[in-house]
Amino acid sequence: MLDPAGHALNLAAALIFALYAAPLARLAGLAPGLSSRLAGAISSVNTVVGRTVKWFALAMVLVQAGVVLLRYVFNISLLWMQEIIVYLHGGLFLLAAGYVLHVGAHVRVDVFRRVMSEKTKALVDLLGAYLLLAPVCAAILIAAGPYVAQSWAVREGSAEGSGLGLIYLLKTFIPLFAALVALQGVALADRSVAVLRGEDEVAA
Amino acid sequence: MSEVLADLPFCACIAAGYLDVLLVLTVCALLLAGFPAAFTLAGTALLFALIGWSMGVFELSYLIPYPQRIFGATTNQVLIAVPLFIFMGVVLERAKIAEELLDEMAKLFGSLQGGLGVSVIVVGALLAASTGIVGATVVTMGLLSLPVMLKRGYDPALATGSIAAAGTLGQIIPPSIVIILLGDVISNAYQKAQLSRGVFAPETVTVGDLFAGALVPGLLLVALYIAYVMGTALLRPASAPCIPAAEIGDRREAFRSALKTLPAPLILIVAVLGSILGGVATPTEAAAVGAVGALFLAGHRTAAGPSKTLIRIGAAALIATLAAGALAGPQGATGGLALAAGAGTLVALAGLGASIFCLLRTSALSEVTEQTLRTTTMVFAILIGAALFSLVFRGLGGDARVEHLLAAVPGGPAGALLAVMAVMFVLGFFLDFIEITLVVVPLVAAPLLAQGVDPVWLGVMMAVNLQTSFLTPPFGFALFYLRGVAPESVKTTDIYRGALPFVAVQIMMLGLLALFPALATWAR
Numbered sequence: 001m002l003d004p005a006g007h008a009l010n011l012a013a014a015l016i017f018a019l020y021a022a023p024l025a026r027l028a029g030l031a032p033g034l035s036s037r038l039a040g041a042i043s044s045v046n047t048v049v050g051r052t053v054k055w056f057a058l059a060m061v062l063v064q065a066g067v068v069l070l071r072y073v074f075n076i077s078l079l080w081m082q083e084i085i086v087y088l089h090g091g092l093f094l095l096a097a098g099y100v101l102h103v104g105a106h107v108r109v110d111v112f113r114r115v116m117s118e119k120t121k122a123l124v125d126l127l128g129a130y131l132l133l134a135p136v137c138a139a140i141l142i143a144a145g146p147y148v149a150q151s152w153a154v155r156e157g158s159a160e161g162s163g164l165g166l167i168y169l170l171k172t173f174i175p176l177f178a179a180l181v182a183l184q185g186v187a188l189a190d191r192s193v194a195v196l197r198g199e200d201e202v203a204a
Numbered sequence: 205m206s207e208v209l210a211d212l213p214f215c216a217c218i219a220a221g222y223l224d225v226l227l228v229l230t231v232c233a234l235l236l237a238g239f240p241a242a243f244t245l246a247g248t249a250l251l252f253a254l255i256g257w258s259m260g261v262f263e264l265s266y267l268i269p270y271p272q273r274i275f276g277a278t279t280n281q282v283l284i285a286v287p288l289f290i291f292m293g294v295v296l297e298r299a300k301i302a303e304e305l306l307d308e309m310a311k312l313f314g315s316l317q318g319g320l321g322v323s324v325i326v327v328g329a330l331l332a333a334s335t336g337i338v339g340a341t342v343v344t345m346g347l348l349s350l351p352v353m354l355k356r357g358y359d360p361a362l363a364t365g366s367i368a369a370a371g372t373l374g375q376i377i378p379p380s381i382v383i384i385l386l387g388d389v390i391s392n393a394y395q396k397a398q399l400s401r402g403v404f405a406p407e408t409v410t411v412g413d414l415f416a417g418a419l420v421p422g423l424l425l426v427a428l429y430i431a432y433v434m435g436t437a438l439l440r441p442a443s444a445p446c447i448p449a450a451e452i453g454d455r456r457e458a459f460r461s462a463l464k465t466l467p468a469p470l471i472l473i474v475a476v477l478g479s480i481l482g483g484v485a486t487p488t489e490a491a492a493v494g495a496v497g498a499l500f501l502a503g504h505r506t507a508a509g510p511s512k513t514l515i516r517i518g519a520a521a522l523i524a525t526l527a528a529g530a531l532a533g534p535q536g537a538t539g540g541l542a543l544a545a546g547a548g549t550l551v552a553l554a555g556l557g558a559s560i561f562c563l564l565r566t567s568a569l570s571e572v573t574e575q576t577l578r579t580t581t582m583v584f585a586i587l588i589g590a591a592l593f594s595l596v597f598r599g600l601g602g603d604a605r606v607e608h609l610l611a612a613v614p615g616g617p618a619g620a621l622l623a624v625m626a627v628m629f630v631l632g633f634f635l636d637f638i639e640i641t642l643v644v645v646p647l648v649a650a651p652l653l654a655q656g657v658d659p660v661w662l663g664v665m666m667a668v669n670l671q672t673s674f675l676t677p678p679f680g681f682a683l684f685y686l687r688g689v690a691p692e693s694v695k696t697t698d699i700y701r702g703a704l705p706f707v708a709v710q711i712m713m714l715g716l717l718a719l720f721p722a723l724a725t726w727a728r
Contacts (some may be wrong), residue, residue: 033278054577057291058560058569061499065287068485073529073545075536090278092287093584096577105578106240106585111634111679113238121238128239132247136592139250139267140274147271174274178590 006149009175013141016182020134023126023189032199036154041188042183043102049180050099056088063088078162087170094173101188110133115165137182144175220259224602227252231593232634241639242582242589249596256600266599273591277584281488282388282411287580288491289379292476292498294575296469297344299502300566302331303463306348311458314447318437319445320356321366324349324432328370329426330473332377342371342682346689359443360694362436365702368682369429369709372671375637376664377422378415378477382637384487386663387411389641392651394659401654409659411487412480416727417660419481421668421717426707436705441555472497481727496522496556503559506566510557518555521548583638590642597647607651617655621662624648626671632673636681640670664724665717672710675703 019038026035058132064085100106113121148171150156157165219226221455231248235241256262266396277283285293296302306327313319324345335476344703345367375382398406437444476494479485485493500519507515525548528537537545563569610620631640645666653659674681677700716721 009411018694050577054570054573057287057573057576057580060284061288061291061492061495064284064488065496068489068493069525069529073525073532073537074542075534086279089284089287090275092577093581094274094278096581097585100578100581101240101587103578106242106583107582107636107638108238108240109235109634109636110238112236112631116238124237124239128237128243128247131251132234132239133243135250136243136246136589139592140270143267144271144274156228170278171271171275173278174271177274 006145009141009145009148012175012179013138013182016186017134019183019186020130020189023129023186023193026190027193027196028124029197032197035190036194039187042187046098046102046180046187050096050102052093053095053099054076056092060085060088060092061179072080083164083166087164087166090173091172094177095180097177098184101181101184118195122192126189126196129185129192133185133188134182136180137185140178141175141182144171144178148175149170171201220256222259223252223256223259223261224597224600224605227597227600227602240585241636242585244531245586245589245639246592249593250602253596256596262596262599267592268594270592270595273595274588277587277591280388281486282384283584283587284489285379285384285411285487285491286381286583287576288488288495289381289384290579291572291576292491292495294572294579295495295498295502297331298572299498299505301342301469301501302327303348305330305462305469305548306456308462308465309577310352310447312455312462314356315455317441317446318433318444319446320349320353320364321433321437324353324366325370325426325429325433328367329373329377329422332370332374332380342368342685343689345371346686350686350690350694353355354691354694357442357445358445358705359440359702359711361702362433362443363702364686364690365693365704365706366429366433367701368675368680368686368703369706371685372674372682373422373425375671375674376418376425376667378418379480379487379491380418380667382641383414383418383663383667384722385583385587385638385641386645386667387414389645390414390649390653390659390663393646394653394704397651397653400650412483413660413728414663415477415487416481417664417724418667419477420723420726421664421713422718424723425668425709425713428713429706432705433710434574438605468501473502493526499556499559499563502568502642503556503562506568507558507562512561514558515555515562518552518558521551521555525552568719587642590639590646593643594646603647606647608649610648611657617652617657620652620655621657622671625665628666628669629673629676632670632681633676633679637670637674658721658725658728660728661717661721661724665714668710668714668717672707672714675710676707677703 013183014133022031022035022038026032063081067078067081068083070078070081115123148168151168154168155165156167156171157163218409227249230252231245234244234248253262253264253267257264304321309323309327310320313323316322327349328341328345331344350363350367354360374380387410391411394408394409400471418724433444472494475497476490479493480487497519500515500522503721504512504515504519525545528541528548532541532545533537560569563572610623613619613623615622628640628644631644635643649659649662652662675683677683680703683699683703687696690699
């Protein structure tokens with residue numbers, strides 16, 4: 001039995017994974033413009049997200065320092081302030097993971113990569129996008145469906161009454177993380193196909 | 205052909221019993237292909253989960269806790285310290301405090317034999333204490349000091365060796381990011397180990413304990429590095445020439461300007477560390493206040509005119525307000541003190557606002573948040589990938605196998621520890637500290653701790669061991685980073701030759717720790 005939220009998640013997941021056909025088509029020489037435009041659009045979405053959530057880092061510092069000051073100097077503890085930090089922290093790395101993939105800042109083991117040709121690197125990225133990255137994102141979306149839906153159904157709040165009571169929103173970051181990374185995977189695949197076909201000046 | 209096919213079910217049957225081993229081997233092989241580690245870890249694990257499920261040796265229900273694991277990474281109070289410390293480190297790095305320090309230290313000590321080498325190590329240690337990220341430290345030091353040392357006629361091997369070694373100090377000298385992660389992993393493993401022995405009111409081990417444990421070995425390493433550089437300079441003066449006094453200019457002038465640069469960042473670092481070690485604040489709290497302090501420092505450097513004064517007054521007000529809080533004790537400030545503290549807070553806020561405004565205008569703050577975002581996300585993506593890996597590995601019976609293997613190593617706990625250390629040392633050649641901490645340590649720590657190994661001592665041994673691995677030719681990470689920024693004239697063999705004596709120092713440190721565990725456990 002699935003409630004509307006679960007259905008919506010499954011639908012979104014199906015849509016995202018349908019997009020993985022575009023780079024494959026480009027690899028076969030079909031509709032290269034479509035794949036490339038799609039990759040561009042996805043990258044700009046993730047760039048907007050990344051450029052927004054990076055300020056969460058500054059906000060975390062300021063709110064946490066405020067918590068410390070209130071507690072140590074004035075003996076005031078505000079649960080909602082503590083919770084804001086948790087939300088900012090979760091939002092920071094869960095929402096930015098797609099952007100970080102876009103800028104290539106996820107750590108790679110580069111013992112061999114540094115001696116690989118551009119085409120070999122592109123092949124690794126292409127295979128990785130389809131065989132490693134996309135399945136993981138799909139698994140997270142599937143597993144997170146019931147987990148998040150249950151949280152939404154009861155509008156899961158905080159353990160204590162005085163909190164913000166938005167735990168269900170925080171948990172929604174998990175499928176969002178998978179969705180944004182899966183989308184960026186399409187762009188990664190497209191860029192790799194471009195390099196493999198010697199068309200990478202389009203992407204640059 | 206038909207025989208091969210006939211053998212397949214048999215092979216598959218054997219393989220089904222060793223899927224956990226195959227998983228580890230496959231992950232290692234695939235990681236080397238160079239796809240982002242987080243997705244390689246998770247993707248390979250998922251593949252093996254499906255293979256195991258199709259063979260009937262893996263229950264997909266093992267994957268149900270996965271979203272909860274990811275959620276746990278967002279709510280874990282200890283892990284919240286990670287982005288805060290990264291932020292503080294990036295601010296200090298961007299404020300170019302290290303550059304200035306190195307410059308002034310060189311002026312102060314450059315006229316001594318080996319003085320430049322000693323400066324590099326001291327600044328490396330300070331930089332390590334503030335940023336705690338290896339790659340960044342090695343690259344910064346390599347770009348800043350290697351050209352200077354080479355120009356002054358330093359032996360390229362000695363120059364590169366001291367820079368690489370100083371750069372790796374970032375992982376051992378607290379507050380290092382990896383020690384925070386290691387602390388989280390080891391404290392979980394310690395709980396598990398005690399429960400498995402039937403201790404139902406387990407002792408805890410905190411990140412602060414690990415910081416305290418790493419402090420003395422870290423400082424000892426700095427002392428040993430300095431001793432090596434000075435010894436070499438004495439025995440082979442040509443390898444570490446001094447800068448002619450005429451070029452340095454007025455020593456007193458250099459001393460005075462060093463007195464102006466050095467104290468503020470040093471006090472900040474000591475205050476952050478001191479409040480954690482003294483049990484006054486949690487690492488998360490100390491990191492946030494440290495980051496605000498770093499903002500004040502960086503803002504003060506960028507600002508000019510009245511806003512510079514405002515920032516200075518704001519910083520003083522912040523310190524005074526925190527002091528008022530300490531004076532008031534746990535009940536908080538009351539009466540007049542509360543009023544004064546309130547006024548102090550407002551002034552501090554004005555100063556902080558001015559700092560942030562100055563840093564926003566030069567777009568320095570935008571770069572800081574960008575870098576913080578990238579590093580934080582990179583760390584937590586590996587955490588998310590490693591979580592799936594460990595769920596699948598456990599589901600395939602890998603935990604039990606590691607436990608049996610470690611129990612079967614001859615020599616009891618010491619033998620098991622030695623085996624783990626050797627494996628980690630080799631893994632350090634191609635995996636990052638973060639990956640090893642989040643993937644390997646959870647597997648081996650609980651069985652070792654259950655055999656009675658002290659958790660803090662274990663954590664510090666692991667940290668020094670990995671640091672050694674990163675320095676060891678030909679695969680050490682630090683050497684790669686340095687090769688990347690060193691001029692062509694420096695031969696790779698020079699870098700290797702330079703690193704070897706420091707590797708010897710590291711091994712000596714490991715020996716000292718093994719003989720005198722109190723070096724790490726003194727605070728417990």
